Amino acid sequence: MAGARSMSPWPSRKRSDLEMLVNARSDTLRNFLANLHEVLLGTKLFPLFPVVPLAIAARCFRFGQAWVFSLSLIGLIPLAERMSFLSEQIASYAGPTVGGLLNATCGNAPELIIALLALHKDKIGVLKWSLLGSTISNLLLVLGSSLFCGGLANLNKERQFDRKQADANLMLLLLASLCHILVLTYCYVVKNDIYMVDAISTLELSRTCSIAMLVAYIGCMFFQLMTHRQHFESQEEDDDIVSDTPVIGFASSFAWLVGMTMFVTILSNYVISTIEAASESWGMPISFISVILLPIVGNATEHAGAVIFAFKNKIDITLGISLGSSAQISLFLVPLTTVVAWIKDIHMDLNFKLLETGTLVLAILITTFTLQDGSWHYLKGLVLLLCYVVIAAVFFFYQTPLDHVYVAPVEVNGYR
Amino acid sequence: MSYIFVSCTADNVAAMASTGYEAARRLEAGNPKGGGGSRTAHGHGHGRTAHNMSSSSLRKKSDLSLLSKVRCGLLRTILTNLQEIFLGTKLFILFPAVPLAIAANYLHFGRAWLFALSLLGLTPLAERVSFLTEQIAYYTGPTVGGLLNATCGNATELIIALFALHRGKIEVVKCSLVGSILSNLLLVLGSSLFLGGIANLHKEQSFDRKQADVNTGLLLLGALCHILLLAFDHAVSSGEQAADVAPRLWLSRACSIVMLLAYVAYLFFQLKTHRQLYESEEEEDDDNDDAVAQDEAVIGFPSALAWLLGMTAVIAILSEYVVATIEAASDSWGISVSFISIILLPIVGNAAEHAGAIIFAFKNKLDITLGVSLGSATQISMFVVPLSVIVAWIMGIKMDLDLELLETGSLIMAILITAFTLQDGTSHYLKGLVPLLCYLAIGACFFVSKSPANQINDVNAGVLTT
Numbered sequence: 001m002a003g004a005r006s007m008s009p010w011p012s013r014k015r016s017d018l019e020m021l022v023n024a025r026s027d028t029l030r031n032f033l034a035n036l037h038e039v040l041l042g043t044k045l046f047p048l049f050p051v052v053p054l055a056i057a058a059r060c061f062r063f064g065q066a067w068v069f070s071l072s073l074i075g076l077i078p079l080a081e082r083m084s085f086l087s088e089q090i091a092s093y094a095g096p097t098v099g100g101l102l103n104a105t106c107g108n109a110p111e112l113i114i115a116l117l118a119l120h121k122d123k124i125g126v127l128k129w130s131l132l133g134s135t136i137s138n139l140l141l142v143l144g145s146s147l148f149c150g151g152l153a154n155l156n157k158e159r160q161f162d163r164k165q166a167d168a169n170l171m172l173l174l175l176a177s178l179c180h181i182l183v184l185t186y187c188y189v190v191k192n193d194i195y196m197v198d199a200i201s202t203l204e205l206s207r208t209c210s211i212a213m214l215v216a217y218i219g220c221m222f223f224q225l226m227t228h229r230q231h232f233e234s235q236e237e238d239d240d241i242v243s244d245t246p247v248i249g250f251a252s253s254f255a256w257l258v259g260m261t262m263f264v265t266i267l268s269n270y271v272i273s274t275i276e277a278a279s280e281s282w283g284m285p286i287s288f289i290s291v292i293l294l295p296i297v298g299n300a301t302e303h304a305g306a307v308i309f310a311f312k313n314k315i316d317i318t319l320g321i322s323l324g325s326s327a328q329i330s331l332f333l334v335p336l337t338t339v340v341a342w343i344k345d346i347h348m349d350l351n352f353k354l355l356e357t358g359t360l361v362l363a364i365l366i367t368t369f370t371l372q373d374g375s376w377h378y379l380k381g382l383v384l385l386l387c388y389v390v391i392a393a394v395f396f397f398y399q400t401p402l403d404h405v406y407v408a409p410v411e412v413n414g415y416r
Numbered sequence: 417m418s419y420i421f422v423s424c425t426a427d428n429v430a431a432m433a434s435t436g437y438e439a440a441r442r443l444e445a446g447n448p449k450g451g452g453g454s455r456t457a458h459g460h461g462h463g464r465t466a467h468n469m470s471s472s473s474l475r476k477k478s479d480l481s482l483l484s485k486v487r488c489g490l491l492r493t494i495l496t497n498l499q500e501i502f503l504g505t506k507l508f509i510l511f512p513a514v515p516l517a518i519a520a521n522y523l524h525f526g527r528a529w530l531f532a533l534s535l536l537g538l539t540p541l542a543e544r545v546s547f548l549t550e551q552i553a554y555y556t557g558p559t560v561g562g563l564l565n566a567t568c569g570n571a572t573e574l575i576i577a578l579f580a581l582h583r584g585k586i587e588v589v590k591c592s593l594v595g596s597i598l599s600n601l602l603l604v605l606g607s608s609l610f611l612g613g614i615a616n617l618h619k620e621q622s623f624d625r626k627q628a629d630v631n632t633g634l635l636l637l638g639a640l641c642h643i644l645l646l647a648f649d650h651a652v653s654s655g656e657q658a659a660d661v662a663p664r665l666w667l668s669r670a671c672s673i674v675m676l677l678a679y680v681a682y683l684f685f686q687l688k689t690h691r692q693l694y695e696s697e698e699e700e701d702d703d704n705d706d707a708v709a710q711d712e713a714v715i716g717f718p719s720a721l722a723w724l725l726g727m728t729a730v731i732a733i734l735s736e737y738v739v740a741t742i743e744a745a746s747d748s749w750g751i752s753v754s755f756i757s758i759i760l761l762p763i764v765g766n767a768a769e770h771a772g773a774i775i776f777a778f779k780n781k782l783d784i785t786l787g788v789s790l791g792s793a794t795q796i797s798m799f800v801v802p803l804s805v806i807v808a809w810i811m812g813i814k815m816d817l818d819l820e821l822l823e824t825g826s827l828i829m830a831i832l833i834t835a836f837t838l839q840d841g842t843s844h845y846l847k848g849l850v851p852l853l854c855y856l857a858i859g860a861c862f863f864v865s866k867s868p869a870n871q872i873n874d875v876n877a878g879v880l881t882t
Contacts, residue, residue, distance in 0.1 A: 163840055171850045174836060178829040178854050182861045185825045189865070201864035208860035212853040223846045227617060368836060 035252050042247075043081055045301070051075040052263060059270055065277035072270040073297045079264050080110045081301040086260065089253040100225045108134070108328055109261070110298045114268045115337050121272055124348050129290035131334050132356050136391060137295040138326040139173075139367045142303045144384030146318045150310025151378025161315045163374045164228075168220055169323035170368050175216050176330040177361040179209035183350040184357045206349035207342055210335035217331040288395045291356075299325070315376060323367075355398065359391050500714050501544060501723055507768065513537035517734055527744035534737040535764045541731050542572040543768035548724040555717045562687045570596070570795055572765045575731055577804045579739045586808075586815050588742060591757035593801050594823045597635075598858060599762040600793035601834045604770045606851030608785045609837075612777025613845025621843040623782035628838040630685070631790035635831045637678055638797040641671040642827065645818045668816035669809055672802030679798040755862045758823070766792070782843055790834075822865070826858045 040046060055071035087106055091099025106112075111134050118127040151159070183206055190202065248256070271294070279286045296303075302321055309317040334350070341348035352360065366387055370380050502508055517533035549568050553561025568574075573596050580588040613621065648667060715723070738761070746753045763770075769788055776784040801817070808815035819827070833854055837847050 164842075167840065168846055171833075171837065171847065174829075174833050175850050175854055175857075178826075178833065179857050181825050181829055182822075182857055185822050186861055186865065189820070189822055205861055205864050209857045212857050212860075216850055216853050219846055219849045223844070228844060228846075365832075372836075372839060 035248050035256070038247050039082060039086070039256050043078065043085070045078040045081055048074060048078040052079065052267065055267055055270060064281070065274040066281040068270050069274040069278035072267040072274075073293070075267050076110060076264065076271070077297060077300050079260055079267065080298060083109055083257065083260050083264065084301070086253050086257040089248060090250065090257065093250045093253075097225050101221065104221050104328065105332070108325060108333060110264055110268070111295075111329060112333055112336075113261070113264055114272065114294065114298070115333055116340065117265070117268050117272050119337055119341055119344070119346060119348065122346065123272060123275075124346070126272065126275060126286065126290050127337065127348070128352050128356065129287055130294050131329060131337070132352060132360055133291035133295040134299065134329045134333075135326050136291070136359060136363045136388070137299055138302075138322045138329070139363050140384045140388035140391070141296070142299065142306050142325075143318070143322040143367065144381045144386075144388060145303070146306045146310035146322065147315075147376050147381025148378050148385055149307050149381070150313065150315065150318070151376065151381055153311045154313045155378075157313055159313075159315070159377060160375050161319060163371075165316065166319050166323055166371050168223060169327040170364075170371065172216055172220055172327045172331050173323075173364045174368065176213060176334070177364045179213060180350055180352055180357045180360060183209065184352070184354065187351045202351065203347065203349050206338055206351070209350055210338040213331045213335040214339075217327070217335075220327070220331075284396065285399050287398050288392070291395045292392045319371075355394065359394070363387065363391070497715050497719050497723070501548075507540040507543055510536055510540040514541065514730060514734065517737060521737055526748070527741040528748040530737050531741040531745035534734040534741075535760070537734050538572055538731065538738070539764055539767045541727055541734070542765060545571050545724065545727050545731065546768070548720050548727065551715060551720040552717065552724065555720075559687050563683065566683055566686075566795060567799070570792060570800060571728065572731060572735070573762070573796060574800050574803070575728075576735045576739065576761065576765070577800060578807060579732070579735050581804055581808055581811065581813060581815065583739055584813065585739060585742075586813070588739065588753065588757050589804055589815065590819055591754050591823070592761045593796055593804070594819055594827060595758035595762040596766065596796045596800075597793045598758070598826060598830050598855065599766055600789045600796070601635075601830045602851040602855035602858070603763070604766065604773050604789040604792075605785070605834065605837075606848045606853075606855060607770070608773045608777035608789065608848065609782075609843050610845050610848025610852055611774055612780065612782065612785070613843060613848055615778045616780045617845070619780060621780060621782060622841050623786055623838075623843065625838060625841040627783065628786055628790060628835075630682070631794045632831065632835040632838070634678060634682055634794050634798050636835075638675060638801070639824075639828050639831055641675060642817055642819050642824050644671070645816065646821065646824050649818060664818065665814055665816050668805055668818070671817055672805040675798050675802040676806075679795075679802075682794070682798070751863065752865060754865065755859075758862050759859050786838070822861065826861070830854065830858070 040049060051071055052075040055068060055075045058068045058071050084107070087102055087109075088099075091102050094102065111130070114130055115127055118124075118130065183202065186205055187202055275286060275289060279289055302325060306318045306321045309315070309321070338348055338350065351357075367384065370384065502511060513533050514537040517530060517537045520530045520533050546565075546569065549564050549571075550561075553564055556564070573593065576592060577589045580586075580592070645664065645668060648664060652664070742753060742756060746756055769792060773785045773788045776782075776788075805815055805817060830851075833851060837851060
């Protein structure tokens with residue numbers, strides 16, 4: 001019943017030991033404590049939980065901004081993991097189709113929240129960089145490390161995977177790369193006065209492409225959840241699977257989810273506000289922090305899950321996690337932020353500039369060609385990992401002036 | 417594909433009752449070459465490429481019972497011809513647009529009207545030309561038939577290109593050819609796979625990927641030539657190479673010759689050595705459907721030839737109008753010339769093939785759909801484009817292979833996306849939806865770009881100031 005992505009966090013969960021709570025006398029108290037136990041202690045990441053109040057305290061007591069930034073980042077990790085656990089619980093009440101839809105829209109909720117907050121604060125550069133970084137990190141880092149570790153661990157075993165699911169996601173990513181290339185080329189052409197147009201038409205083009213991408217994503221959802229579901233069923237018959245029955249009630253999981261989302265919003269707000277200060281005090285460019293650091297942190301649990309599944313030679317699930325996440329970010333989050341910016345009348349387009357678009361397109365092409373023959377081994381993973389290292393190096397040295405983070409006012413023939 | 421063949425002269429009214437190949441033998445025009453007897457005798461002998469079969473799906477059975485009453489033999493023959501040619505297609509309702517367009521030119525209607533009517537009139541004419549080519553192919557044998565199809569299959573695009581060249585509208589030539597390739601690769605293929613996937617939702621949809629591989633390889637060769645020109649241009653303008661226009665022209669002409677050589681090799685591959693890859697599945701489907709596939713010609717060789725020449729002349733006239741009035745239409749409709757050349761012209765010119773490809777996808781015959789769309793794209797990319805360059809060379813016009821950055825980028829991404837879509841040999845509706853959306857994005861891109869009108873009429877070259 002659960003799709004590949006919703007299965008990801010469970011390796012880091014542990015069974016809660018509820019014996020201690022048996023002795024509590026009051027029923028509601030016992031229920032509440034059982035809930036708390038399940039939600040807060042049901043993960044191996046629980047040592048990171050104290051960072052959340054620390055981050056809030058750091059902000060209120062005005063510690064160094066770099067401290068606020070790093071504490072908020074670390075605090076986001078367990079919160080993201082718990083959010084996906086809670087949405088999985090809700091999905092088991094709601095049925096497979098709604099569960100799949102829920103996963104498809106909220107599966108990358110922390111990235112979505114960061115993106116919307118950056119949009120709200122008008123930091124369009126950070127927004128674009130973080131979305132780009134999430135896509136590339138899912139494609140190259142998560143997939144590469146999983147294939148590498150899994151390949152080494154399963155050196156002598158059967159190593160094929162089902163192409164259809166990977167193909168569907170990769171086709172969507174190719175559509176996204178086409179749209180980015182079109183917008184970039186168009187802006188270049190505008191800049192060089194080959195066509196006499198104004199900057200507004202770039203926006204119109206970006207918005208049209210965003211709508212096309214959203215239609216493609218909806219089509220893929222329909223494909224995955226309705227008509228061709230049989231290709232996407234994960235291999236559920238195996239041994240050590242976590243129970244399909246939910247552990248906490250629907251009402252409480254919903255309440256916990258809302259609470260967790262609030263905390264994620266608060267911490268993301270701190271992250272976005274303090275990013276420049278952190279960049280200055282650590283001496284790293286903002287582009288590096290947005291493209292490399294933020295997504296690594298935000299994706300940490302999915303990453304761990306994907307690697308663990310690859311160790312167990314369940315590469316279909318790994319591919320579902322990494323490619324599905326990339327497709328979701330690239331074809332749902334990016335156009336969604338464009339549409340939200342359209343509604344709020346903010347000038348955001350799909351023009352990710354030459355370096356970023358180039359790395360995105362090349363990452364998609366490299367992944368496409370790597371996966372096209374339906375088999376995998378550790379060298380494929382190593383190559384993808386090394387591509388990611390190279391891209392990280394590029395962004396590490398990519399110094400931009402500080403005001404590049406903000407969008408310039410719309411100029412005629414404008415192009416930045 | 418049904419082999420019901422119903423057409424006969426009044427001498428054989430009795431034979432009308434027998435639906436079979438014997439009736440075909442008594443055609444007025446004499447016996448076709450190559451033995452048109454039973455199905456097993458000639459097999460695939462009449463060069464029925466995918467191209468021909470797709471447009472045959474738009475044909476309908478002619479009912480000649482009315483003519484059996486006409487007494488005079490000659491009149492009967494002419495009327496039979498006329499009926500076969502004009503009414504033998506479902507597109508016949510568009511035929512009145514042809515005289516309307518000619519009238520519009522002489523009565524000085526608005527130029528935009530002339531443009532629209534000529535475009536509409538081109539659609540049935542293009543379909544009839546392919547029908548007539550197929551008829552001639554029956555008489556000349558499979559190889560020559562295949563060659564005829566390979567050269568004249570995209571006759572409309574070729575004629576439009578040559579006329580635009582003649583008038584010095586280099587940009588229209590380039591844009592319309594790029595648009596034809598893009599429309600074949602993304603629009604025709606995408607819509608066919610999408611609709612076919614929805615119609616055959618629970619069936620296994622597969623096709624032979626060797627054909628797709630060959631075509632993709634050739635398309636990539638064409639794209640390489642364009643990229644080389646573009647990169648050379650860039651190197652020149654950024655000062656790495658000191659050069660003027662001449663080397664770029666020579667580079668274009670050399671690349672054109674290379675592309676033509678590749679195309680000739682592809683024809684040799686398709687028609688001689690690896691013919692078995694391209695045989696359409698003619699024996700597999702024995703149930704009757706409303707597509708009339710005739711193994712015999714319906715009209716005689718001289719009349720087919722005469723009609724073909726006549727139709728080509730009318731196409732030439734209408735193309736002349738189209739090329740002449742394109743700026744006026746662009747002005748009065750408020751859309752850019754590049755959008756009209758890249759999107760509108762190819763959609764119209766390709767309409768018959770497009771419909772045929774969709775119909776075959778509905779019937780789950782994807783090999784034919786791929787043959788139509790990929791084959792057309794390859795033909796335009798590797799034959800019509802270099803031919804235009806060579807013709808321009810002969811005419812002294814400086815046309816090169818330099819497409820603009822936007823067109824080249826779109827072309828390369830379209831080829832890559834198509835190659836990826838087709839590489840595993842199966843299909844479903846999502847594989848059609850994505851290319852369709854790509855085409856939408858590319859169309860939007862050209863819709864929002866408006867080029868200055870004076871760049872279209874630049875006679876000296878396709879050299880735009882960069």
